[in-house]
Structure formats: C-alpha cells, structure tokens
Amino acid sequence: MTISLTEENYLKAIYTLSHLFEESEVSTNQISDHLKNKAATVTDMLKRLAEKKLINYIPYQGVKLTEKGKRTAIKVIRKHRLWEVFLVDKLKFKWDEVHEIAEQLEHINSDELIQRLDEFLGKPKFDPHGDPIPDANGQLNSVKALPLNQHKAKGTFIFVGVNEHSKAFLQHLTSIGLKIGDAIKVEEINEFDNSFKVKINKNNSQFFSNKVASNILVEIKK
Amino acid sequence: MTISLTEENYLKAIYTLSHLFEESEVSTNQISDHLKNKAATVTDMLKRLAEKKLINYIPYQGVKLTEKGKRTAIKVIRKHRLWEVFLVDKLKFKWDEVHEIAEQLEHINSDELIQRLDEFLGKPKFDPHGDPIPDANGQLNSVKALPLNQHKAKGTFIFVGVNEHSKAFLQHLTSIGLKIGDAIKVEEINEFDNSFKVKINKNNSQFFSNKVASNILVEIKK
DNA sequence: AGATATTTTTAGGTTCGTCTAAAAATTGTC
C-alpha cells in the first residue's frame, strides 16, 4: 500500500496536533486550520486515511493515529529533521531558511537514502531548532524541555530549542544574538506582564516578552 | 506559472528524445514509449504544455521544446545530475543505485538549494555516469564523446561515460572492473560481429560485444 | 430544556493526470 505525499502531510499534521499538550484526539477544524484546507476537504481525507487503517475515525468525534499511522508520521518527521541538519550543517543555510525546503525533501522515498544521510550527518540527535530526531526505529528522545516562562524562579538555563518555527521568530532570536546552546540567566521576572530581563552568555542583556519566553525551550543549567 | 512534477517529466523526456541523434522533432509514440503512458494521455499533456508555451505542438506533426521549455528541462537535468554526484560522492552509493532516488530529488524546487549543493560538491562538470552537468545558465559541455564501436581502428581510449543507464548494464561494467576514467586499449576488432577484444588499465583482458561497445563512450587517449 | 451558535459532514462540482475505445489523419504498399 502506498501513501501519497498529501496523505503523509495529513498524518504529520495529526501527529503534531495530537502532541501539542499531552497526547489527545484531533478535530477536523484543527487539521483544517493547520493545513489551510477547508473542513470538507479534511473530512474527505479522514475517510480515506481510515480506509487505509492509518487513523481511527469516528464521525464528529475527532481522530487518532493508529500504530501504523504513527510510524508513518514519525518517519516523515525523522526525514524532515535530518534534511534540516543537512541544510544547515553541510550547505550552510541559516536556521530560519530551511523549513520550506525540508517540507519538500521529507517526502523523498528511500530507506537506504535516509540511513546513509543519517550516518553522513553523524547520527544527530537534534535538528537545528533543537527538536529531537526520531531514531530509525521511531524512538523519540522523550524528555521535553520546558518553555522559559514556565520556570517561575530566577536562575541560569541553557537554550535547547524553540516552540515556534516561524521565520520571523527565528530571525528575531538571531538578531538578539541567541542560538541553541547559549546560557540564559534570568535576572528579573516582572509580575504584572510575566516578562523577563535576562543576560545571554554573561554579557548580552535582553528583555523577553512573555510571548518570546513561551517559545524558548530551556533546561536548567547544571 | 507553476510547472508540475508530471509536466517536468514530460519536458525532460522530450528533451532527451530530441537529442538522441541530432536535435529533432519528437513523436507522440516516442514519448508514450519512454514514459510508459498511453498515447492518448500524451496527447492530452502535449496540449497543456503547448498552452503554457513550453512546447510547439502541431497535431500529427510531433513536438519541439520552446526556449522556455528547454530551459526548464535542462534545469531538471542539472538537478538530477548534481544529486547523483551527491549520492555517490558523499553518501557512497554505487553508480547503479542512484537513478531512482535522483528521479525524485530532481523535482525539489529551490534555486538557492541547487546553487549551494553545486558549491558543496565542488561544482562538478560530470555526473557519476560521465554525463555532463549543465551549469547554472543551462550551458552544457557540448563535446559529446563517441561510443567505442564507432572507432574503427585499434588504439587506446579513455572511458568517459555510458549511453545506457540500466542497473544491469552498469553492474556488468562494475563486475568486469571498468570505471569512468579507465584506459581501454583495443587489441582486436572482429569484423564479422564488430566485437572488441580490449585490455583495461594494462592488465585486465576483456571481450566487448558490439552492444556493450556501443554503450561505452570514449575519448582518444592523448 | 429550548433556541442558537458552532462544528462537522454530505452533496455536488473542478482540475490534473491517467485510462479505454473509437474515429481521424498520415504513411506505406501494390
């Protein structure tokens, strides 16, 4: 059974949406917003994916991926993230330039290719935005870092990833001089708007709105 | 105006077929054989390509690429060959394993990607089968090497490319120990069947049927 | 609980890329 490029994109969308908080059912409208398709179009596709046993679909009740659907989605995500590493590490693209190209490359079909690409890149564990890369068996580094704004106390953190992948946000981080791996020392938390005054790598003072802080994933520095 | 993956494949097919001998018109049946589609399907597509000014099409008379069509076809060929170099040089695929994957990769759409890939690979002039890679302006190294069987005299040649890209043929060449760049010394030409007795790199004696010799492109060794 | 608002599905239509069967044009032959 073959899975079309479009079907792969639906599976990926369902996977992503179902993991936004804890694992949950996904509604037709959520998918339609995410993929910018009409809800009627989504319903059509959900029926076909259910036919193919890639999702469990009960009309009006939302959908969940089956094991098979989940495997397919994770494989696409693996490919996407590996290609992003290739584009940044080998072709020297900036981290805000690779998403659209990886959206195309993720659909290239060849297990051998992915295996060799993975080796060529040194079996990376994270993509350029800090997102974990599933291994060949679909295992994902499950420890999810928390957004900076959920840490309610001052302290020093390591910037390990982003929650938002838009060009605008990524370019903003670049422009203030923040990259994956940098240290972020929280010096003040403003109660009234939950904004943060921080120092990046000891010498670069910056101000983060709560919105920015909510999209910066950090680990506590040991 | 966007050109679909399918349209790109038709343009590439027309380009390839029109350059088999000297530049010539291509018939509906030639395309239908090459792409393994029915002639009726080809006719439909030719009408659409003509609409888009990618080909000149006169019913019953065959087709020719317009300048625009030619540019598009050459770009796809450039991408195909660059990706083949990537697969062989960087990912260590064998030369007989890369065609199908490159058929997919050739449709990835990003000028920036191709430019950077070209640089990453060291701006190669030939792909792993010895086919010339068009430059960014679509210029092709026009000096076409001749098949070994068209040289009617003994002498020493350099193996620079193949006329036939099937897995079976490429594996055959590998199995007899012949690779691009090797010297081929013609020691005998048999008149009755135009077969060749040769020596590869001074110590490897081989026998080439005319069919094999017709698919091996060589230059005279200086 | 009943009325209203929202979400989701159904019904019917479009374009792309394919097909088969039949008709038309071109080519080859005597």
Place this chain on the structure above:
DNA sequence: GACAATTTTTAGACGAACCTAAAAATATCT
C-alpha cells in the same frame, strides 16, 4: 492513386485532492 496499416487524436470515464453551499450533529447559553 487507392487501400491497408500505423499513428495520433477525440470522446468519455475515473480517482485524487481540492472547492462551495447546504444539511446534520454537537455544543453552548440563558
């Protein structure tokens, strides 16, 4: 030059992936 063979096009159909408009189911609000 007429008839046969071959090539090509036309006509009509189908599945995939989208759409709009309308109907049905579910959720919300007093």
